[in-house]
Structure formats: C-alpha cells, structure tokens
Amino acid sequence: MPPIPFNHARQTLDEAMAETFSPDDLPLEKSARYTELKAMIAAVVAGETSLTARYATAVSLLVQAFAPRFFWTGFYVVDPLKPTELVVGPYQGTLGCLRIPFGRGVCGAAAATGQTQLVKDVHAFPGHIACDSRSKSEIVVPVYDASGALAAVLDVDSTELAAFDEEDQAGLETICAILLTA
Ligand code: SME
Secondary structure (H helix, E strand, C coil), X not given: CCCCCHHHHHHHHHHHHHHHCCHHHCCCCHHHHHHHHHHHHHHHHCCCCCHHHHHHHHHHHHHHHHCCCCCEEEEEEEECCEEEEXXXXXXXXXXXXXXXXXXXXXXXXXXXXXXXXXXXXXXXXXXXXXXXXXXXXEEEEEEECCCCCEXXXXXXXXXXXXXXXXXXXXXXXXXXXXXXXX
C-alpha cells in the first residue's frame, strides 16, 4: 500500500476531530453545555504536555460554544520571570493588554486573591483595565497547576452588562480545575 500523503492524513485527522468535537452537538441548556464542554476539552488535551496547546484548545472550544456572548476569551499566565505579573497567553478577541500586575484590574484581583471575580458592570469595578471599551461585564477564573500553584487566569469579557452568572462561574471553574490537572 502506498504511504498516505501527509496532507491527506492531516485532513483526515482534522475531519475526525471536527466530527468528534463539534460544539454544535452540545446541549443548549447552559450547565449541561458546560458539563459536556469540559469532557470535550479534557478529551482533546489528554496527554498533551504543552500548556499553550491546552490553553489554546480551551479558548477555541469555549468561544465556539458561547460566542457571541464571549466577546474576548483568553488566558493571562503567571510570568515565570516575574511571579507577581500576568502576561497574555492564548486568546480570541480584539487586542488585549500584554501584561497585568497582580492586584490591578479584574484579572489582577483574581490572581492576587485566588478567587473568581464575577463583575456585572466593569465600570463599577475599581481599577478595571479597559483593553476594549466595548467590554461591559467580565468573569475571571483562576487556574491552578497540579501542585496547587496559581498558573494563570481565564478572562472572559462580554459587550453586554451582567452577561455572566453563577452557572457560568461554576462551569468555567470546573473547566479551569481540570485544565492543568487532568
Ligand atoms: N479587563 C481586564 C483586562 C484584560 S482585557 O479586558 C482583555 C481586567 O480589568 O483585568
């Protein structure tokens, strides 16, 4: 049998991925959608050692599952060279700030406290960093590594006020909990 040309093999793999991991098949009900999305992300990243690949996969599937409500979706990772500073990682959306010190803005508050920040109106949040003036509400969830150290925060912004609720918080926290541990 002749070898399968690389492009053909690649296409076949991508087609299989698209079929197996299509967010179109996710349930409409939000908490069920998060539960299946978590399983989908875990399955795609299983065995993957690159943190960039894990973060980028989560961003892609989250945006496909929840756009356009998710206007800006991405990770700010703890800079190993400056452990009290976040640096932008994989994201989808308009241009984001490159660096955020712990304690500044919503992302910095999540990093400093280790707690999810659910912000219904970003303009009412002291020190909010307006990377894109269209953002009106935001949720930021900490991501911990297997040793329990803060590795990153997941930042999701919306152009609608109060776009995120406790179901989003629970769903995103569950996804962030398995991202670097499962
Ligand atoms: N809004 C964030 C800054 C990051 S961007 O919106 C992409 C904050 O205040 O932490």
